Amino acid sequence: MLTGILVSSAATAGDLALQPVIGEPLTGLSAAQVARFQIGKVLYSMPIPIEDGLGPILNKSNCGSCHSNPVGGWGAISVVRFGMEKKGVFSLYPGEVQSLAQSLANSSFCAEIVPADATVVKTRLTNSSMAFGLVEAIPDSQLAAHADEFDIDGDGVSGRVHWVMPLEAPPGSPLRAGRFGWKAQVATVLTFSSDASRNEMGFTNRFSPVENPPNGDFARLTVCDDVADPEDTLDAQGFGFVDKVTDFQRFLAAPPQTPRSGMTGEALFNQIGCVKCHSGQFTTSSDVALEDSIRSKVIRPYSDFLLHDVGLLADGISDGNASEAEMRTPTLWGLRRRDPMLHDGSAAGGSFTPRVTLAIAKHGPFGEGAASAAAFNALSGIDKTRVIKFLDSLGRAEFDFDADNIIDILDFFALRTCLAQGTTNPDDDCAIADIDQNGVVNAIDVDMFVAAWDGEVLDCNDNGVADLRDIALGTSQDSNEDGVPDECVACRADLNGDALVNGIDLSIVLANWGGSGAGDTDQSGVVNGIDLATILAAWGACR
Ligand code: HEC
Ligand code: HEC
Numbered sequence: 191m192l193t194g195i196l197v198s199s200a201a202t203a204g205d206l207a208l209q210p211v212i213g214e215p216l217t218g219l220s221a222a223q224v225a226r227f228q229i230g231k232v233l234y235s236m237p238i239p240i241e242d243g244l245g246p247i248l249n250k251s252n253c254g255s256c257h258s259n260p261v262g263g264w265g266a267i268s269v270v271r272f273g274m275e276k277k278g279v280f281s282l283y284p285g286e287v288q289s290l291a292q293s294l295a296n297s298s299f300c301a302e303i304v305p306a307d308a309t310v311v312k313t314r315l316t317n318s319s320m321a322f323g324l325v326e327a328i329p330d331s332q333l334a335a336h337a338d339e340f341d342i343d344g345d346g347v348s349g350r351v352h353w354v355m356p357l358e359a360p361p362g363s364p365l366r367a368g369r370f371g372w373k374a375q376v377a378t379v380l381t382f383s384s385d386a387s388r389n390e391m392g393f394t395n396r397f398s399p400v401e402n403p404p405n406g407d408f409a410r411l412t413v414c415d416d417v418a419d420p421e422d423t424l425d426a427q428g429f430g431f432v433d434k435v436t437d438f439q440r441f442l443a444a445p446p447q448t449p450r451s452g453m454t455g456e457a458l459f460n461q462i463g464c465v466k467c468h469s470g471q472f473t474t475s476s477d478v479a480l481e482d483s484i485r486s487k488v489i490r491p492y493s494d495f496l497l498h499d500v501g502l503l504a505d506g507i508s509d510g511n512a513s514e515a516e517m518r519t520p521t522l523w524g525l526r527r528r529d530p531m532l533h534d535g536s537a538a539g540g541s542f543t544p545r546v547t548l549a550i551a552k553h554g555p556f557g558e559g560a561a562s563a564a565a566f567n568a569l570s571g572i573d574k575t576r577v578i579k580f581l582d583s584l585g586r587a588e589f590d591f592d593a594d595n596i597i598d599i600l601d602f603f604a605l606r607t608c609l610a611q612g613t614t615n616p617d618d619d620c621a622i623a624d625i626d627q628n629g630v631v632n633a634i635d636v637d638m639f640v641a642a643w644d645g646e647v648l649d650c651n652d653n654g655v656a657d658l659r660d661i662a663l664g665t666s667q668d669s670n671e672d673g674v675p676d677e678c679v680a681c682r683a684d685l686n687g688d689a690l691v692n693g694i695d696l697s698i699v700l701a702n703w704g705g706s707g708a709g710d711t712d713q714s715g716v717v718n719g720i721d722l723a724t725i726l727a728a729w730g731a732c733r
């Protein structure tokens with residue numbers, strides 16, 4: 191059989207690289223960095239055994255059980271925070287050391303309960319660690335430059351930095367601009383990893399060495415906790431679990447945005463004031479201590495990472511310097527796969543359009559986002575659709591027409607339709623295939639498609655060109671539309687590779703009838719009449 195496999199991928203359009211698909215590592219990492227990413231990714235989803243220190247009270251046994259969409263990303267699981275409210279002021283429940291509830295315990299004696307008379311009981315949804323090395327590398331000064339704490343410009347949108355101290359910072363270090371967590375309560379990925387290990391998993395580490403006592407009861411903790419703290423032991427190089435999961439999160443790429451720019455919906459998004467908080471673009475620090483893949487990069491998270499008064503949406507819980515009414519602007523990249531949305535998960539279910547419309551409406555009453563939510567509501571139906579279409583482009587992989595995160599034959603058909611259409615623009619559905627955004631889907635984009643293709647890149651006619659390119663550009667015909675050039679079909683019937691289609695091939699089909707594998711000429715997964723017909727049609731010499 192002449193089913194050649196093209197080893198080197200097709201030429202790409204100049205410097206234009208494909209954007210990593212959501213969940214993939216940053217481009218340009220060294221082999222050693224990729225290895226750290228992979229090790230961290232494995233540990234991130236590996237349950238910690240009780241004998242290694244999980245618990246005594248916890249919410250889950252591993253990070254990935256909450257951050258599952260994709261691994262390191264968003265999730266549908268919420269955690270509970272509780273405490274007391276008096277005249278709008280939040281305080282911890284008497285005797286508690288923190289507001290986060292731990293819903294599981296290694297034994298019922300250790301279990302923490304949410305007290306029935308707690309006056310504040312709220313849920314908080316899992317958000318994601320996408321591109322967190324890049325987000326961490328946004329200089330504090332850039333975040334501060336977006337802040338307008340006293341609303342000097344009088345536009346109703348203020349926004350302020352939550353200045354916090356990283357757990358790993360040496361004593362006396364300056365405060366850093368918080369950016370992680372729904373209250374921007376954390377400035378570095380390592381701090382979040384350390385905090386989440388202890389608080390979500392009961393896994394103490396060198397930055398969070400003291401176990402959470404169930405309902406603040408240290409006497410009960412002593413009885414329940416029989417693994418010495420810190421439980422996160424370091425390897426020979428001095429790295430522990432928290433360092434390794436930090437590597438994974440820091441090396442996660444920014445979700446793609448397709449098309450990369452130019453949608454009318456984005457212009458409207460800016461015009462109605464969404465951009466005041468969901469600010470488009472930052473450049474990461476030029477600090478030489480940063481990895482090449484993280485240093486001096488332009489990123490478009492669509493968040494200012496600042497605290498804003500969210501009005502009726504507020505959870506009434508203060509956290510550090512973040513008030514009861516404030517929430518941090520979430521990033522919007524990858525929005526298309528978030529279900530539910532909002533910190534309390536209150537925009538949930540249904541399709542993307544109603545879900546995102548509800549999330550926008552909830553910026554209203556009495557919050558800083560009220561004016562832009564009203565402006566969205568006042569848009570014509572067509573313009574609303576344009577804004578939503580733009581929001582849907584955040585996180586979309588190039589060429590992924592059917593939005594299943596796999597570039598396969600269905601996307602290839604759509605690409606061919608776009609090739610036939612020729613010109614396109616950022617609002618057009620074919621923009622997904624115009625990777626160099628030159629207004630036309632052409633051979634350059636076809637090469638990029640071949641590079642993005644998730645299957646093997648085949649060259650069955652051995653002409654040194656990917657079969658997909660041959661078909662897309664008309665060098666080969668594909669009359670049965672299966673992604674295989676017609677000239678290869680005869681050879682596919684040559685099952686034993688002797689350059690003849692004859693009784694031997696026929697007997698292979700009959701011997702495997704109804705099964706899969708040998709005899710399955712069209713790789714349909716079953717040996718059937720189509721394969722028989724292919725053999726008979728190709729009878730004789732094969733090339
Ligand atoms: C029980 C579910 C759960 C587990 C387990 C969990 N997380 Fe989270 N994670 C959350 C929730 C909920 C939030 C939002 C927290 C907040 O701001 O109150 C969050 C937020 C984060 C953030 C900040 C995201 C952002 O957008 O700012 C990071 C980073 C993070 N988690 C890392 C981890 C790591 C690392 C682990 C494992 C050591 C972990 N998480 C385990 C639920 C979980
Ligand atoms: C005043 C600042 C501000 C403005 C203006 C603003 N947002 Fe938001 N946005 C936020 C904050 C803060 C949240 C998180 C609210 C919460 O969950 O409590 C948020 C949440 C969201 C979410 C949900 C994201 C998620 O992770 O669940 C979407 C979608 C969104 N905003 C879109 C928009 C759009 C579209 C506009 C313009 C119509 C807009 N926002 C205007 C601050 C703002």
